[in-house]
Amino acid sequence: MTVWLLGDQLHPESHVLDGADRVLLIEATAFAERKPYHPQKLGLVFAAMRHARDALRDAGYEVDYRRAETFGDALDAHFDARPGDDLRLMRPPSHGAAERLRTLVESRGGSVAFVADDRFLCPPEAFDAWQDGEASGTPREGGEAADTFRHEAFYRWMRRREDVLMDGDDPVGGQWNYDESNRETPPADWSPPPVPRFESDDLTRETLDWVTDRFDTWGEATGFAWPVTRAAALDALDHFVEHRLPAFGPYQDAMVDGEFALAHSLLSSSLNLGLLGPGEVIDAAVDAHRRDAAPVESVEGFVRQVLGWREFMRHVYRRTMPDLVESDLLSRSRDLPPLYYDGETEMRCLDAAVGHVYDRGYAHHIERLMVLSNFASLYGADPRELNEWFHFGFVDAYHWVTTPNVLGMGTFATDAFTSKPYVSSGNYVDRMSDHCAGCAYDVDATTGADACPFNALYWDFLDDHEERLRGTGRMGLMYSHLDRKSDAELSAIRERAATVRSRARDGRL
Incomplete structure (x- = not known):
């Protein structure tokens, strides 16, 4: 049995790796040729995959790292080497992806078993039970119809479910959200906290050079400073909690000329690659509040983004696709301006x-x-x-x-x-x-x-x-x-x- 890790499933302690001794990673390039992706996005994905490959090998796994134009091409080579192999794969969240991958594997004589995606805290069955009013046998909070999705009700349910920022059955601080406190503009003499920078090693520089030579991209390749390893992502989390979380709350909606980061976490790329798990970033923020290192307004605002909105988006997408992309309530059709x-x-x-x-x-x-x-x-x-x-x-x-x-x-x-x-x-x-x-x-x-x-x-x-x-x-x-x-x-x-x-x-x- 081989564990197939996709390029956004890179957490080294993911449960999909439990009991595995062989890992398949496929670096496919066809997707990158279909759109003019930002070179830093492509560089981030490919560099993170290559670093994960090396880290898994260092941890004792046998890693089958295949570079090909398509998943199908790489799977041809994999099954030529291991006919009839059984694959285990964490179910991807993109619509139809699991079915497409199953077809690719089974058409080549293999099998694939999907396991739950542990990059999220709320599994589909839990969300569906809550959304459809089955969790307690009564209509869900607010009494809305099952096809109406409302974030605030979900967020409060998740706070209780995960026991995050809760004092018994009540929210810490007495409020569920601090939106009114988190809409300030910085004074003229305010300077944003420092932004972490992650210097590229030889492998990352080599990857970035390859991306710029290989693909037609949109955006600036120089100045790349995103975490591409688990260790760097943890450093980014520590840096945010120590330096920027305290100011994040009041200024999270502000825009300042010449400043791209302000006090924002800059952790979304690491979360969505699987280099960080949502539970650990939430725990780090909540712990800062317990230590009086960050005010509840800032911590709650950050928790709302990760525990609330990120989880909510995943399930709304899952429940509304493909209808989600097939219409526009306002029938707009103009080309995006240049x-x-x-x-x-x-x-x-x-x-x-x-x-x-x-x-x-x-x-x-x-x-x-x-x-x-x-x-x-x-x-x-x-x-x-x-x-x-x-x-x-x-x-x-x-x-x-x-x-x-x-x-x-x-x-x-x-x-x-x-x-x-x-x-x-x-x-x-x-x-x-x-x-x-x-x-x-x-x-x-x-x-x-x-x-x-x-x-x-x-x-x-x-x-x-x-x-x-x-x-x-x-x-x-x-x-x-x-x-x-x-x-x-x-x-x-x-x-x-x-x-x-x-x-x-x-x-x-």
Whole structure:
């Protein structure tokens, strides 16, 4: 029996390795030729796999490391060497992946047994029992229908289930969340905590050079500083808890010119590669609070992202695919404007966010949601193209996590788990950042040549989609403001929005 580890299942203590003496790793390249992936994403995946190979060998495993164009090519070679081999594989979260892999193996005379994915804390059967109201024999909290997914109810259930930040049956500190305390903007004299850097060893440098020579990529290859080993990922976790977790809470929604990380953890790539497990990062953060090394506001905000949102996305994706990717509630079809690819724009917020992705394959969650996704939504870009852009551009992006985030939270292409679109005018960016003060556009103006593009696009978006959105969720307040605008004002807004879209389409924004 051989354990087949996929390239994002690299935790050396994963239960799939229990009792194994032989490990198969396949470094397939065909996927990297289908999209213009960020070179740091490809370099991260391939370097992490190669380091995992060496670490497993050092630990005494026999490792069959095969480099091929496709999984099928590598499996041909594997079964030529080991006819009829039985494989054990941790079930991948991407839709249809397990079935495709089973077909590849069985068509070559082998067998494959799938085991649970221990990169998550909530197994599918537990989520399904809770979601469908079967865990206690009564409807789940809130009494909502089983096909309605709501994060807050899930998050509270997970806190109780895993006994995280709990004082008996009550949340530590008396509150389930500290959102109101976690929306501050840093004072002018605040300096972000240090960002860890992981110098590339010879193997990583060799891998990065190979990636840039071998593939057509989008993004900057130099400056790579992501953990590619288990040891480096643990160092990254320790660094976050010691240096940035205390400030993470209050400034997690802030955007500061020239700063890509602020106090964010930068652990998502390590979590999604399996170099770190969710339980250990949650335990480290909670322990910091117990030691009075981090305030509850910061720890709860981080726990919400890992124990709540990450787990929630995995199951919403699992339950809603393939319908999730097949429609858009708002029927948008415009091509993503070229600024997402070349970064050419005078809008400082977009310039910064796209630049962060191009330079590092990373932007934090508010840049993703309220700048990159917000603008694409208001512009009317096809959500599926935006999803593809996120998928190839971010080092932490995988189909199971990018797709629900972009199509649900980011663009409201689906209302499976969101009750309204997360769109805003320039006022939000101004409130949460220092970008607007030095921008070529006037954030206080809605119409006119120098008006912030977000403003006219926002009101035009509400006007254009009124039939679908007016009665949705918490949209009443937004439409009450739209109702106060005169016909002349709306006409000027539509004209300005059309100009913004035209200039964005032509790369002149």
